[in-house]
Amino acid sequence: MDFGDALNKALREEMRRDPRVFCIGEDIVLGVPFGVTKGLCEEFGPERVLNAPISEAAIVGSAMGAAMTGLVPVVDMHFADFVTCAMDEVANQIAKSRYMFGGQIDCPITLRMPYGIGRSGGGHHSNSVEAWFVNIPGLKLCIPSTPADAYGLLTTAIRDPDPVLVFEHRGLYRVTGEVGDAETLVPLGSADVKRPGRDVTVIATARMVHESLAAARRLAEDGIEVEVVDPRSLVPLDRATLADSVRRTHRVVIAEEGPMRGSTGAWLAWVIMEECFDDLDAPIARVAGPNVPIPFSPPLEAFATPKAEDVEAAVRQVVK
Amino acid sequence: MDFGDALNKALREEMRRDPRVFCIGEDIVLGVPFGVTKGLCEEFGPERVLNAPISEAAIVGSAMGAAMTGLVPVVDMHFADFVTCAMDEVANQIAKSRYMFGGQIDCPITLRMPYGIGRSGGGHHSNSVEAWFVNIPGLKLCIPSTPADAYGLLTTAIRDPDPVLVFEHRGLYRVTGEVGDAETLVPLGSADVKRPGRDVTVIATARMVHESLAAARRLAEDGIEVEVVDPRSLVPLDRATLADSVRRTHRVVIAEEGPMRGSTGAWLAWVIMEECFDDLDAPIARVAGPNVPIPFSPPLEAFATPKAEDVEAAVRQVVK
Amino acid sequence: MTPAPDRLLAMYAGMLRVRLFEERVRELFAGGRIPGFLHTSVGQEAVAVGVCAALRPDDYVLSTHRGHGHLVAKGGSLRGLMAELYGKANGICHGKGGTMHIADASVGYLGANGVLAAGCVLAPGVGLSIKHRRSGQVVVAFFGDGAANRGPFHEGVNLAALWKLPVIFVCENNRWASTSAHALSTAGGSIAARAAGYGIPGESIDGNDVLAVWDAVTRAAARGRRGDGPSLVEAHTIRWVGHFEGDPQAYRSKEEVAAGRRTDPVARLERLLRDAKVLDDAHAQRVRDGIVAEIDDAVAHAEASPLPEPHEALTDLFASYPWRD
């Protein structure tokens, strides 16, 4: 099953299980552009699969209004880039309402955030914006890398009584993998060791998990055993699993796709420092995009895209 | 002269010097609520001091349209919290246009961002959001702590051919200090040692500079000499001055007001690691707000507000 | 249509309750008892009360930065509200919200809001859930004349109109947005007129006439409950006091406020009730005394209540709690 289908399966099952769950977004009836919501309208009807006008603020805002009064909305942001058009609704309303209201009103919203570089999407359709939301108290945030995790995390997100952002890298939708038949939930705050290894810990998210695994295979040929750890959720963060790995390997590379400056990778580096400063045998190395918008032309876009060879180079640097 | 008057002086001088400079924002003719733009309309008229309707997207967007075609706008965001209402204009339009257009069109905009905790402003009028913008390539960002820096940085920001965000902590507007009579510009990317010291480097911004100085005075009584370094601009960042200090003191505390997670302080910790890993004799300590929205009630708000005693405790920890 | 005398009396008492509550809050603020950026609704009572009188108890309200009156009118507990304004632990939001971010779910008051026009996009979603539950409720989104110029107004009205959601958009047009005059903010001059562009009714009414407000919202609510969709009501009123407590009001003349006071909505309904012999001096005094006693009680309660413990700043963020982060 591919990553997109795994997400579709999660949506379908949760909509079957709980009549309060509904989807809202642009072009979701036909599932354009990524196919994730395909077929849901046929099964659940247009009252639960709401094709909205191009009104991001109203889409996200009305999801919140619905969530505050008993429904369980799943918003499709179309491209995470456009969350800018609903930033107040996410940052000031959804994130803060439960807290400001003294816990009176829950806000069980899931925001699906298709994001990432690829296929010359250019400056407005390629960005990694998860770092902004890590910095906003009141939001939970997960970021799957495999179909099984996509299924397990989206299901968990929908059932969670709090707002959860699910960052779906659009380059992963057609990646395939096993997805359990029964409900194989992935709790928030549980990292996953995607590959064990004794020499270096690579902490990577989403597409960079796959790039890191590719790098690990190459490095293994040179006898360097890389452990690839996927946090899977950034908020809450499974510090224990990350720290446990680092305490064994003593060397760390952090790989993400977004821009280097002020990103989640920089924050994860801090977390590792905080947890394991004395365990580090070398400075942490980071792999991330350069501090520019994502350019259009293929060679430029490729330059701005962190890849397996960048992870490989970083690992070689920290084991030196 | 106080911090607010220093900003007013910068605006006034730049508007005198360059007829293309104009101010736009809500309630800026009377300078409500912080008085920074007071009196400008009397001198320059309503064509250059534009009281706009409550339309943050149109305020910021039209500043960009004006900047692209020859004017030099200075936007008053009223409260930085409301940049959420113009997030697309800042993150996708202003930050990216020059790059995406291959350098054809400059975007000389200054965004004045009054921000910060104080006086029970509550969840929608107290936030530190600078971390989001550090993560957005294409924006420059400065954050003064004294009247002289406020004057020098705002002047530089207005003259800069690129978009610059100026974070003005609203708790500092009535802080007084010397402001040079002549043009005493502060270039972007130049940190300032606010107090020299040999034992610990405290890197602090805005209000936390003052808290750190207070902590340093107390610690000096115990013979601990703290060096307080104010980056003044976060993008570009004066890594050299920060690293130079750390190479002398070998111990670092990073102090900011915003929430702990995914913040600028986490990123600065990474920068220090990158520059001076081998110079560190102790793990970096951080002082920041807890990961919650800013609560209203005074004791809760005080709890969420990092203060001198927090800096003091962090310093004692790293010198232990 | 005119409501029955007891309902008129209730509206009268409602407006007086808002008036006296807000005036007390102003005093308490001036005396340093209440913290925060305080916006009161003195002079605008007819809108809050006219709207809420036309609603069912289970209907919803989304409010603004100037929201105390809406909550009092919706039937919120004065104790819970006053303790919250004081920032006390047993405030309705445990002191986390305060004046601009208070909510009282028990009366369908889904929150004041420090961000202007935010409620305009939340409202359609409340409408969706009403539709889903077939509960026959409606939701009111209050917003100011200034807030009407923000994008969420447009997006929210369009969505509610498109999906025929039971939303009533109520613009409290008090002529000013902080220091900015309505005429210098709103092209075309009329907010009600914008409704036509979305194919929904838009009505401009005298917001100092509680009966006019009640009437317009009664019709809008009936329309919403019938499934015919949203309405827009622009209620013209006057803010008697500063935009915020402490506002020197350099932007407007003393005469404007004086003229405003002559349209006092409370006095106006009182006159009507007296003329109709529904109210006499003794009765009026009883009503007032009752309200003053309620407010005194709320103040005493708030004064006597403890402040929250500082570390309680860490609670209430998430429903599934706790975890390290």
Added chain:
Amino acid sequence: MTPAPDRLLAMYAGMLRVRLFEERVRELFAGGRIPGFLHTSVGQEAVAVGVCAALRPDDYVLSTHRGHGHLVAKGGSLRGLMAELYGKANGICHGKGGTMHIADASVGYLGANGVLAAGCVLAPGVGLSIKHRRSGQVVVAFFGDGAANRGPFHEGVNLAALWKLPVIFVCENNRWASTSAHALSTAGGSIAARAAGYGIPGESIDGNDVLAVWDAVTRAAARGRRGDGPSLVEAHTIRWVGHFEGDPQAYRSKEEVAAGRRTDPVARLERLLRDAKVLDDAHAQRVRDGIVAEIDDAVAHAEASPLPEPHEALTDLFASYPWRD
């Protein structure tokens, strides 16, 4: 008012240039020569050309994700545009922008935009700078029927109307926003009708009639230059092709497109010119041959041009450069 024959011929050639350019681009995309998320404007040529024909060369245009036609009509260099679509180093944006983020400052084309309705809030600012310079220019903000439902439409129109800025808001209503039908997105059904709420003229016109577009925009531009403020023009047209290249168009019937093709704006003006004896076979062939030659030249240029060096991804971000960060 009807323009002189030479202007009509220029409009004819302009539309044909857009049509043939877009069709070539589609072929090149299908052949793998052009990368990206491609939205072409085949069928909508009359809007781009009618608008730009009514403008001065120094007037400004803010465009959309479907912007090639606007740039061609505004007089942008086909070489620069085509090389940019190819992502080549000598594209007008050095390959950084591409189809959805192209700009050509030399002809006042201030950018395509990957964010819908973004231009609606940039436009008032361009208007401000025009006013400041007293240059008598105007600025056009193009946006789609779908984009009209975003907040920036409301905020931008209000601001431009309020300050009487020389802005022309041109809605290209092609009935669809990707898979979403206009009628299911836009309450009230008319975008032009929304203008009344802001006190500005709003006109609904046949966007497949280049003369109707030209006429409406000529009047709007005159109004703008006079200092009377903005106008809103809703031009009804039809997108003949998919929303993006590769769109299976499951949301609409083949008949709809077939009907659309019968309103071909290029053929329509051609008929008019032929009837008026302004154009004959030989002339038409010359016009077409000239355009094909231009496009061939642009393609040859783009094909022959080098791709940018990868590290050039690091240039063009800031005007004051370089610095370490």
